[in-house]
Amino acid sequence: MNWTQSINKGLKKVSVGIALAISITGVVQSAELGEPEKEELKFGFIKLTDMAPIAIAYENGYFEDEGLYVTIESQANWKVLLNGVIDGSLDGAHMLAGQPIAATMGYGTKANIITPFSMDLNGNAITVSNDTWKKMKPNIPKMADGRPVHPIKADSLKPVIEEYKEAGKPFKMGMVFPVSTHNYELRYWLAAGGIHPGYYAPHKGDTSGQIDAEALLSVTPPPQMPSTMEAGTIEGYCVGEPWNQQAVFKNIGVPVVTDYEIWKNNPEKVFGITEAFATKYPNTTIRLTRALIRAAKWLDDNNNGNRPAAVKILSQSNYVGADYEVIANSMTGTFEYEKGDKRAVPDFNVFFRYNATYPYYSDAIWYLTQMRRWGQISEDKSDQWYKDLAAKVYRPDIYEKAAKSLIADKIISASEFPDFAKETGYKPPQQHFIDDIFYDGSKPNAYLEKFAIGLKKGDKL
Amino acid sequence: MSLTAATINRLSVNEKMMKALKSVFNKITNALLLPVVGIAIFLALWSITAQSIHTSLGEFPGPNAVVKQFYSLYDEHTAEREKATAFYERQEVRNAKKLEKNPDYVVKTRAYTGKETFVDQILTSLVTVTCGFLLAAIIAIPLGIWMGLSVKLNSALNPIVQIFKPVSPLAWLPLVTMLVSAVYVSDDPMVSKSFLTSLITVSLCSLWPMVINTSIGVSSIDSDLLNVSKVLRLPTFTNIKKIVLPASIPMIFTGMRLSFGVAWMVLIAAEMLAQNPGLGKFVWDEFQNGSSESLARIMAAVVVIGFIGFLLDRIMLLLQRKVSWDKSSASV
Known part of the structure; x- marks a missing residue:
């Protein structure tokens, strides 16, 4: 064997190596979502039908598909639930939209709670x-x-x-x-x-x-x-x-x-975790968001066709536990007002349609305006303050990662999600409030001036 | 004459036999028949009154409804066990896949994440109450003995004991909860916080009757016995082992029995309020659910709680008889 041959062989080896390296990085890129850092999780909820995405993600095995072993536990009240998430005995929970905002702001117990996933509209x-x-x-x-x-x-x-x-x-x-x-x-x-x-x-x-x-x-x-x-x-x-x-x-x-x-299609519950949890366990956070998005989609699929099955699950004593008929009354698109006066309200519970799961900044700001309106925020704040706080609590960035990986895995098509390239996190000005007042999330202070009853600029009790 | 004597003799034998029969019969009536009659009357009254009480959750559950719930609780238990098996199978497959992808992966089997069944909750409650009670006993009995032996210590601690004794567990609970979550911080905890919270609450409440009874038992030992010990110049430990403990065992056990009863009642309340797993949580969850079966399920739990309380008391009584020299002190 002369030296040119050996060089040739050596070159071949190198090129094979490079090809291998390329193919490996290729594999890494397509499966960019790593294994969850924390696999055993405990989530809290309050016995309400809008906890459904958590129950469905568990029962349909979506959590397990992500490699997450989740225990779900009902909580006595919202205060106990929030304390559980703060002290770490719960990893995450079904929360009132106002809870992560108030906690981050320091109204009540101060703690940095974030939400990557909005659980439902109305309800x-x-x-x-x-x-x-x-x-x-x-x-x-x-x-x-x-x-x-x-x-x-x-x-x-x-x-x-x-x-x-x-x-x-x-x-x-x-x-x-x-x-x-x-x-x-x-x-x-x-x-x-x-x-x-x-x-x-x-x-x-x-x-x-x-x-x-x-x-x-x-x-x-x-x-x-x-x-x-x-x-x-x-x-x-x-x-x-x-x-x-x-x-x-x-x-x-x-x-x-x-x-x-x-307020037509108002945002309701969110899924809350601590900011520390999201930083420490980024893959787990994205994976649990993926599972919840899939569950929410299942709940709205086939034009609410899966709802009776969902009601059956919710009526189990470890979830909501009320009678099937009672839960079905509202979950399956009707609502009974006065006894016998049953009317169709197909959107009474929305889990996925109308981008229900996307955490909009403007939703957070609406809650903040109401906190100011009723004095829970005792002083005037600038529009920028509202926006900064909303961005700290609502985390569409995590949602986007989860959604994009679901799109890449061909589990949900891109058309089901907001157009992430253009989405600002602010819904266009909304009407359809019971008093016909328009809401523009980008101008919170101007919005507050429109109410006859409520604190306005300069008011302090 | 002899004939008459024989007749009298026979008569008296007959009489004796009659008497013996009567006493056996009496014993059977007292031990078996009367309780059965009592329970039957109770069930009849219960089922009649239940029918006439209408709550917003439907009729108040009668004995039939409760028995039905026992069956359905058991069915739920077996169904959940099947789900658990499936869960472990799925996990095995998933772990195998992971191992294939990454040979360094350390396989870890996780406990079933599904709901706790009624049977699980009974077991949880039993474990919690036993641990809480044992913890209390470990503290209370030595403390009680010491207080009984030393008049000075007794006068010093008595006010504290008297003040803490009547405190309801529900008052302790928030403090214990906050304390546990502040002090017990660990990434991979051996036992859950909720278990610790219930355990400490139970201990706190069952501590005092034991302390008081032990110290009274010890301080009321016959002074002759103590004098014997003094004459023999027994060392403290031997004094306690040979004289004090045997003499005060009946009182100590009375205190322990009282405490176990308290512990069991406290546990149910603590579980209810703190949402710690166990029978108390079961009752509370069912109350919150407000389904048409909830009341019957709660009633089923009430029956079980009562039964277990009764059994625990009997076990303590047996123990007391075993270790006590004065059998008459261990009365029902």
Whole structure:
């Protein structure tokens, strides 16, 4: 063998090596998502139908497909759940949209909680006791067949509240948490009907939210709402399903308005994790987001065709646990208001359509505007402050990674997601609020000026 | 004369036999028949009253509904076990695949992530109550003996014991929860935080009856016995082993039995409030679910809780009889 041959051989070896190297990097690129850093996870939830994406991701094996071994555990109330995520006994949880925002801002317990995944749209309703309904009903315009015209506005409740005021009795209502969607929805509805729901003044240590209130709102955990109203402690409440349909079923109250009618397609629950978790376990975070996106899509697939199967799972005692019929009432596209008055509300629970799972900055800012409106944020803030905080909590970047890997794996097509190249995270100005006020997420301060009741620029209690 | 004597004799034998029969019969009635009658009447009353109580969750569950729930709870248990088997099979396949891709992968089998069944929750509760009780006993009995022996220590600690004794577990719970989550920090914890929280709450509440009973038992030992020990100049440890413990065992066990009862009641409440796994959580979850079967399932849990409480008490009684020299002290 002469030296040219050996050089040739050597060159061949090198070229084979290079080819190998190229092919290896090629493989690495297509499977860029690494193994999860933490495989055993524990997620918390509150017994509400909108926890469905977590249950479905578990039952359909989506978590396991990602190599995640998830335990799901119901929590007593929102406070316990949030503390669990903060102290690490829970890795993540079904949260109220306001919870990660308030925690990051430091209202209540301070902790950096983020959300890569918005769990659903709509899904709440306001229910009043039979007694209150009897007094409200004469004030509501009727349709030709004698049923009340929807949406029912709080204007019809106002005379009832005046009556209470004259008798010197407080009119009490329940909501689920001071920074809950339900609190803001109930307040929005009441205020749109000219009823003052009361201010918060945290800088003075007043977190009861009842300053100047005509209707006194207080916290009750969701599953206890019907029994608390039955006991006469509250006259009405705003809560997620199945606890409104439960009231109809048990004949103890009447749901008057859904949040779909208060704000069409409003963002509701989110999936919350700590910022530390997302930094420490990036692959796990993306993988759990992937599983949740798949579950949400399954829930909306075939035009809600999978919903009966989902209801069956949710009615198991370890998930929501209410009767099948009660959960089915709202999950399968109808909503029963007064007993027998069942109306079609196909979008009452939206899990995937209309980009429901994408964490929009503008959604976070809407919650922030309401926190300012009712005094939970006690001072004026600049528009930029709102935007910065929203960007800290809502993390479309993680969502985008998860979605793109699902597209690359051909599990979900790109057309099902927002156009990531153009998406700014701000929805175009939205209408369809019960009081017809437009909302533009990029101008929070201007939005606040539009309300008749609520704190405005310069107001401080 | 002899005939009459024989007759009398026979008569008295008959009488004796009658008496013996009667006493056996009485014993059977007392031990078996009356309890059965009592339970039957209770069940009848229960089922009649249940029918007339209508809650917003439907009729109040009668005995039938509860028995039905026992069956369905058992069915759920077996179904969940099947799911667990499938889970382990899937995991094995997944681990094998991982190993194929990456030979350095350390195979780890994870415990089943599904829900805890009723049977699991009973076991969890039993383990928690036993551990909590043992922890309390390890602290309370030596402390009680010491307090019983030393009048000074007794006067010093008595006010503290008296103040803590009536505190409800529910008052301790938030403090314990925060304490555990602050102090017990570990990346790979041996036992879960919720288990520790329930355990400590149970210990805190079952500690005091044991301390008090032990110290009273020890301090009320016959002074003659203590004098014997003094005359013999027994060293402290031997004194405790030979004189104090045997003399005060009945009181110590009374305290332990009381405590175990307290521990079991406290545990259910703690589990309910803190959402720690166990029977208490089962009851609370069912209450929250508010399905039409919830009440019957809660009633089933109530029956089980009662039964277990009763069994625990009996076990303590057996133990007490075993170790106590004075059998009469261990009364039912």
